[in-house]
Amino acid sequence: MQPKDYLSARALENLSREVNWRDLRKTLSKPYDSVTRPDGRINLGLAESTLMHQELATHIKANFEIDLAAHLTYGSGPNGSPLLLQALSRFINRRFGPVIPVTGDELIISSGLAAAIDCLTWNICDEGDGILVPQPFYAGFITDIELRSRARVLPVSYRRKGRPYHLLDAFDPEITHQALQDALEKYDRSGVKIRAVLISNPHNPLGRCHSTRTLQEIARFCQLHEMHLISDEIYANSTFRNPSCLDAEPFRSLLSIDLASLIHPERVHVLYGMSKDFCANGLRLGAVHTRNAALREAMATLNIFSWPAYVTQDMWARILLDEPFIEKFIGLNQDRLANCYTTFTSFLDKYEIPYLPGGNAGFFIWTRLIREPATRTPEAAHKSVLSLKEELLGACLSNGLFIRDGAKYFDEAPEGGWFRITFTVDEHILEVATTRLLKSLRETGLLCES
Ligand SMILES: Cc1ncc(COP(=O)(O)O)c(C=O)c1O
Known part of the structure; x- marks a missing residue:
């Protein structure tokens, strides 16, 4: 017998998948540091931001101490620390503008949103059931929905015969409704039971926000077809002013829209x-807000396996309860996001590299690094987008830069060549990163300068 023969069929199936962290561990093993490891790798592939690390660490150090009774016992169990439930509901009521105020007992605290989505999926889907997710979408949804619950992500395509594809269709209410309807019919025919629609708002990877009308349209669709509607709002306060797009759609939480009739x-x-x-x-904290008491109970039962330490829950609570600090923190973060966005898009503009303009949220820019053959060297002009992608990703890695292939996000743009590039690192690191990106583009013949 082989060691693998001792594993369950589920485990073997998971081992056969491309699982993010198996490859990422190696990719991220030697991170860049301008002093201690200048030849280390810069990570613009994951959605991480270091922009407010110092402020956060300073606040935690100054304001946090271990409370023996609350932190070193089981406390009140897996639902969440009472302090965090109170602090988070207050924060949501202040910053998300809910139509009906949120209360602490409507929240479930999880160790990160990945765990929350896993737990939510497990409780609304049986094995083989599906969740509709409009394309392109955050790659982690596959892991969160499929690995343990064994439910299925059902990608919702926006490509239609006879209509040119446009990335911004993902934000159009009528086109989104039609895309959902078509997906429903397609997956219905294959016999999958569809349980929910899952969206991210602000959108990962497109870095924009959904309009009220689009959200209403999705809500109407879910009600008509007896589905859940899950809105992942993890970037809710990571919005910023984009000077080149002052009328960008602002973020509106689903909680702030009166959906009672829908x-x-x-x-x-x-x-x-x-x-x-x-x-x-790294603190691994997430939360689900739901007014479905049965679902909350069911999630709390399962949360026994993945509730976060009360120490970290209360770190978040103390930050949230310090309202002057948090308002300043969010404002400063938004200014820094705007600066980094402008720095990175100025670089892209300078080299005429196309990207989805009008971004005002999130940590990344949806960028087309592989353009039409006429923009490449003669040698690269003959190559397929697929092989150029592989070459470019390889060149970036050997030049100490990690970026993400758009295909990972179920990108369906017919021309291909899109990547998601994170811009939320300190300006001096962004500068080194753009130098490395340019070098990689030149080496693969993707930047043909006259
Ligand atoms: C849209 C979205 N949802 C969920 C997650 C996972 O978040 P967490 O770190 O809380 O597991 C991410 C992380 O990139 C994300 O972009």
Whole structure:
């Protein structure tokens, strides 16, 4: 017998998949540091932001101490620390503008949103059931929905015969409705039971926000077809002013839209977390807001396996309760996001590299690094987009830069050549990163300068 023969069929199936972290561990093993490791790798592939690390660390150090009774016992169990439930509901009521104020007992605290999505999926889907996710979408949804619950992500395509494809269709209410309807019919024919629609708002990877009309349209669709509506709002406060697009759609939480006539409140679930808006991916804190009491109970039962330490829950709580600090923190973060966005898009503009303009949220820019053959060297002009992508990703890695292939996000633009590039690192690192990107583009014949 081989060691693998001792594993379950589920485990073997997961081992056969391309699982993010197996490859990422190696890719990220020698991170760049301008002093200690200048030849290390710069990570513009993951959605991480270091922009507010210092401020966050300073606040935690100054304001946090271990509370023996609350932190070293089981506390109040897996639902969440009472302090965090109170602090987070207050924060949501202040910053998300909910139509009906949110209360602490409507929240479930999880160790990161990945765990929250896994737990939510497990509780609304049986094995083989599906969740509709409009394309392109955050790659981690596949992991979160499929690895343990064994439900299925059902990509919702925006490509139609006879109509040119446009990335911004993902934000159009009528086109989105039609895309969902077509997907429903397609997956229905294959016999999958569809349980929910999952969106990210602000959008990962496109870095824009959904309009109220689009959200209403999706809600109407979910109610009509008896589905849950899950809105992942992990970038809710990571929005910023884009001077070249002053009329960009502002972020509106699903909680702030009166959906009473459109969908049952028990079907609507909003996800939030600490990873992005607080620049703290490593603290592993997430939250689900739902007015579905049965679902909350069911999630709390399962949360026994993945509730986060009360120490970290209360770190977040103390930050959230310090309202003057948090308002300043978010404002400063948004200014820094805007600066980094401008720096990176100025670089792209200078080299005429196309990207989806009008971004005002998130940590990344959707960038087309492989353009038409006429923009490449004669040698590269003959190559396929697929082989150029592989060459470019390889060149970037050997030049100490990690970026992400758009295909990972179920990109369906017919021309191909798109990548998601994170811009939320300190300006001096961004400068080194753009130098490395240019070098990689030149080496692969993708930058033909006269
Ligand atoms: C849209 C979206 N949802 C969820 C996550 C996962 O967040 P967490 O670090 O809380 O697991 C990410 C992380 O990139 C994300 O971009």
